[in-house]
Amino acid sequence: MARKQTALLGQLSDIDLRLLRVFRAVAEAGGFSAAELELNVGRSTISRHIKDLEVRLGVTLCQRGRGGFALTSEGRQIYQATLRLLGSLDTFRGEVADVHRRMTGHISIALFDKMVTNPAAHISEALRRFDDLAPEVSLDIHIEPINEIERGVMEGRFQLGVVPAHRTSPSLEYQHLFYEQMYLYCGYRHPLFGTADISIDDDAIRESKYAGLGYHSPNMEVGNRLGLERDITVNDQEAIVHCLQTGRYIGYLPDHYAETFLKKGEIRAIHPQRYQYECDFVAIQRLSPRPSRIVQTLWDCLAEAHAD
Amino acid sequence: MARKQTALLGQLSDIDLRLLRVFRAVAEAGGFSAAELELNVGRSTISRHIKDLEVRLGVTLCQRGRGGFALTSEGRQIYQATLRLLGSLDTFRGEVADVHRRMTGHISIALFDKMVTNPAAHISEALRRFDDLAPEVSLDIHIEPINEIERGVMEGRFQLGVVPAHRTSPSLEYQHLFYEQMYLYCGYRHPLFGTADISIDDDAIRESKYAGLGYHSPNMEVGNRLGLERDITVNDQEAIVHCLQTGRYIGYLPDHYAETFLKKGEIRAIHPQRYQYECDFVAIQRLSPRPSRIVQTLWDCLAEAHAD
């Protein structure tokens, strides 16, 4: 008899906490019937649960029936122990929530420049979502050129980057975010400014000085493809605008970025059906080690913000 | 995404502790493969459990794979929280064991007198077994007459009694323990002491003065059955011996109790084939409220000690 009970006690560690919750509810309600509303199960279910718990613990927990309900002496002791145990479980839950909430550490991310005016770019929406999910995460945002973003991500200085896709690395994971439409522009003082598109051929383009980005990028790639040799090298699209304004250069800009200057009549698009390309913006992160939870959260926020 | 995770967190309270035990084992073994021996389940099972736990907690617990095993920062925090929780569970188990061991309170029992010399009575064996099972239970043993035992049990002054069966009450539960053989005796100065059994008939018995118990008992019942009117009323079998020794009375005694006086030649059994009856000794306890666990334990010990 005692041996059998200690055997059952040995199984106590895997006891279903639900039975203890039922017991607590019954004890606090003062009977099975009263506990029905609390637990939202029938009396027969409560009866079995309490009976099962009594068998598992080897203790009669309460006297119950038409004659009334009362915890036994052992039942009161088990009830107190149950309150302590369930309290520990609540503490554990709080600790897990703490881990969730303060998945601190900092994270640093690097974004490519001049995305803010692109209506297809929902970076701010992604950041807002992320702030909702992890308000206590400290976020550093860097505006960097592509190669700097890529190197920083690979070296761990940035946990995540957003760049125009141009080359791939087996060490990085990529996720498409949005597209950017690039067109070729010239300033109003440029010879091609007054020339009809139909009259502008590749020779005319090659004869023009070309302002291009000095690092590996879609911009550099398309320049290479058209045989456009950089007559001036810049590292930022704003510098390209400066160059166009001189009337001496042509260069590619994103349509959303160029729009302001277009409206002012300062620049025009050169033969946009022909001289244009689509730029695929992607989020990048290292494949190994796997990103932390908060980085993954931001990664997912970017995906959701740019869905459809 | 956060909503989904907080929903899962809301379910945390019912989490299977087994997943946390698996996680602890994996963390302490330093990998899934090493944990296989510890847990005695396959790696696929461990993998699923850890994956399931990560989903439930909304946290990546560890980096693992061919490249090695390491807890994440969050995993280390969850591991510490898990140790605390499982420690609380061990504490709970200890508290339950304590309840088991010291199901204290007192219990009081009442035994009928003059059973100690009956070889069929294993009261001491039952008490020894009980002491093994519940060494910290404080036991009060009272030697009382039948009616006092019965009233005490019904009134709750005694949780259990042992009496010769003679009448039943619907309020009490009965359990057979052992039998006692009763014979009719007379002292050496009594006229029947020298008379052969074959010469002793019922008339001779009725002509003799009869010493009988003054309260409702098997002794009283058998006296009534034989038409023996009590010439002296006693409340204890020892007083019956006194009466026999006067040479003026006959009376019933249990054979085991009479044996000492028989051997001294002070008394003899009268026609034992004819004038004898068997007494059934029973344990009694109240039917309602149900007995406490320790009373039930003693009840069972009595049954086991008197089995076969």
Add this chain to the structure above:
DNA sequence: GCATTAGTTTCATAATTGTGAAACTAAACA
């Protein structure tokens, strides 16, 4: 570059658990 190893995922199956319905018991109440 191939073999080995740690871990992952899917499938099929078995075992366990939870539940309400229904029929019942026993005690309290009118």
Add this chain to the structure above:
DNA sequence: TGTTTAGTTTCACAATTATGAAACTAATGC
């Protein structure tokens, strides 16, 4: 004494959980 109420027990069913086998991936080591 009959009705009501709290609780019990059994049955049938649904849902959940756990597991190994098998096929796979990816990283490491030789």
